[in-house]
Amino acid sequence: MNKPHNLDTSELQAIDRKHHLHPFTDSKELNEQGTRVITRADGVYIWDSEGNKLLDGMAGLWCVNVGYGRKELAEVAYEQMLELPYYNSFFQCTTPPAIGLAEILAELAPDHINRVFFTGSGSESNDTVIRMVRRYWDLLGEPQKSVIISRKNAYHGSTMAGASLGGMKFMHEQGGLPIPGIVHIDQPYWYAEGGDQDPEEFGLNVAQQLEATILDMGLDRIGAFIAEPLQGAGGVIIPPDSYWPEIGRICDKYGILLIADEVICGFGRTGKWFGSDYFGIKPDFMPIAKGLSSGYLPIGGVMVSDRVADVLTDKCGEFAHGYTYSGHPAAAAVALKNLQILRDEHIIETVEKDTGPYLQKRWRELENHPLVGEARGVGLVGAIEIVKDKDKREFFPKEGTVGGVCRDACIRNGLVMRAVGDTMIISPPLIITKEQIDELIEKALKSLDETAAAIPGINFED
Numbered sequence: 085m086n087k088p089h090n091l092d093t094s095e096l097q098a099i100d101r102k103h104h105l106h107p108f109t110d111s112k113e114l115n116e117q118g119t120r121v122i123t124r125a126d127g128v129y130i131w132d133s134e135g136n137k138l139l140d141g142m143a144g145l146w147c148v149n150v151g152y153g154r155k156e157l158a159e160v161a162y163e164q165m166l167e168l169p170y171y172n173s174f175f176q177c178t179t180p181p182a183i184g185l186a187e188i189l190a191e192l193a194p195d196h197i198n199r200v201f202f203t204g205s206g207s208e209s210n211d212t213v214i215r216m217v218r219r220y221w222d223l224l225g226e227p228q229k230s231v232i233i234s235r236k237n238a239y240h241g242s243t244m245a246g247a248s249l250g251g252m253k254f255m256h257e258q259g260g261l262p263i264p265g266i267v268h269i270d271q272p273y274w275y276a277e278g279g280d281q282d283p284e285e286f287g288l289n290v291a292q293q294l295e296a297t298i299l300d301m302g303l304d305r306i307g308a309f310i311a312e313p314l315q316g317a318g319g320v321i322i323p324p325d326s327y328w329p330e331i332g333r334i335c336d337k338y339g340i341l342l343i344a345d346e347v348i349c350g351f352g353r354t355g356k357w358f359g360s361d362y363f364g365i366k367p368d369f370m371p372i373a374k375g376l377s378s379g380y381l382p383i384g385g386v387m388v389s390d391r392v393a394d395v396l397t398d399k400c401g402e403f404a405h406g407y408t409y410s411g412h413p414a415a416a417a418v419a420l421k422n423l424q425i426l427r428d429e430h431i432i433e434t435v436e437k438d439t440g441p442y443l444q445k446r447w448r449e450l451e452n453h454p455l456v457g458e459a460r461g462v463g464l465v466g467a468i469e470i471v472k473d474k475d476k477r478e479f480f481p482k483e484g485t486v487g488g489v490c491r492d493a494c495i496r497n498g499l500v501m502r503a504v505g506d507t508m509i510i511s512p513p514l515i516i517t518k519e520q521i522d523e524l525i526e527k528a529l530k531s532l533d534e535t536a537a538a539i540p541g542i543n544f545e546d
């Protein structure tokens with residue numbers, strides 16, 4: 085197959101079925117349906133091989149922050165590949181794009197964070213974080229402080245370490261996870277788990293599980309706490325206002341390291357550069373990826389606070405860890421240009437002051453729909469809960485069934501909206517306009533109406 089572009093959809097699907105194992109996919113089911121082949125994209129839209137145009141409400145996988153079709157990003161990749169396609173940052177070497185990217189990241193990050201370790205993805209970043217947390221406590225003479233506290237239903241990637249730090253049960257069920265030394269406390273998911281408590285009281289209570297776990301296991305064993313500023317893949321779960329200040333207080337009081345996984349929140353999603361800026365978090369580590377390059381090339385990193393980086397620099401000797409593609413020059417050049425675009429075109433300020441508030445206002449209107457129990461969001465990320473009974477916050481049985489129906493309706497109506505169980509989520513490119521937001525809302529509403537109409541025909545029994 086020399087020219088896949090010349091093949092029609094069914095030919096492409098046949099080859100895909102035969103040779104391609106997809107991530108997070110039931111391959112048997114997929115092979116029966118056939119893959120959707122995405123062939124091109126521009127701005128906030130993608131097209132499939134059948135010519136269908138879809139508004140990409142997920143920015144790919146939360147990553148295409150500057151939108152599709154930015155020629156400057158293709159050009160810097162091309163130029164960098166001609167000049168120096170690859171060199172490593174091991175062995176006392178580095179490359180100009182990696183240097184430039186590290187510098188701009190230090191400028192954009194909170195003041196106490198000025199150094200970055202490059203990786204190839206968000207999952208790798210979280211592998212690196214575990215290595216750094218444990219090395220840090222080693223160097224301070226407390227190697228037993230190796231336990232990292234995380235949260236149920238967190239997403240921190242899909243490698244052994246990433247999936248272990250993550251709190252997704254269905255992932256832990258495969259491959260003998262989590263690895264030792266990681267424990268999970270409850271998530272601040274008021275809508276589904278808050279019961280009769282009011283949101284602020286609930287937020288405080290789940291935050292205090294961190295303190296209870298530290299005291300229960302013994303402070304001498306606990307090295308760090310990791311959390312996404314807002315949970316993305318778990319269903320765009322936004323903690324109550326009481327949550328982060330209490331987490332901050334506990335981390336400070338006990339001197340444990342705080343990891344804010346910025347892989348989704350970083351680079352403008354909330355209308356600030358980082359989710360930590362939005363929620364007032366003061367992290368020791370910020371894993372980054374996704375929006376770092378707007379997904380144009382794979383790259384990630386771990387940003388490290390001065391107090392930790394000083395120890396890892398001055399006392400460590402050789403840090404026995406790194407990736408062939410740490411600081412990859414073409415990926416770094418694209419990421420650098422991407423950050424310059426976000427900064428120079430004031431894209432994040434526009435999200436904060438204009439398109440973010442507009443999306444949130446229109447998104448809340450979805451609560452008027454009979455199926456929608458809650459519509460929530462910040463900046464350009466949002467979720468709606470599809471429920472059977474709004475007053476009781478009661479979900480439909482066979483979680484994910486109604487969500488799947490709604491997702492399929494969205495696709496038919498020209499919108500990519502993702503289903504996490506029966507929670508529908510969006511995270512569009514940051515360059516989305518108000519007119520395109522109106523289009524998104526209109527398509528979401530139409531799809532919700534079609535979902536409501538389909539519900540009497542759903543068999544919830546088997």
Ligand SMILES: *Cc1c(COP(=O)(O)O)cnc(C)c1O
Nearest residue numbers: 205206207239240241345347348
């Ligand atoms: C996507 C994601 C990751 C994993 O990133 P990959 O690049 O897919 O490895 C880690 N953390 C969070 C919060 C994510 O959303």
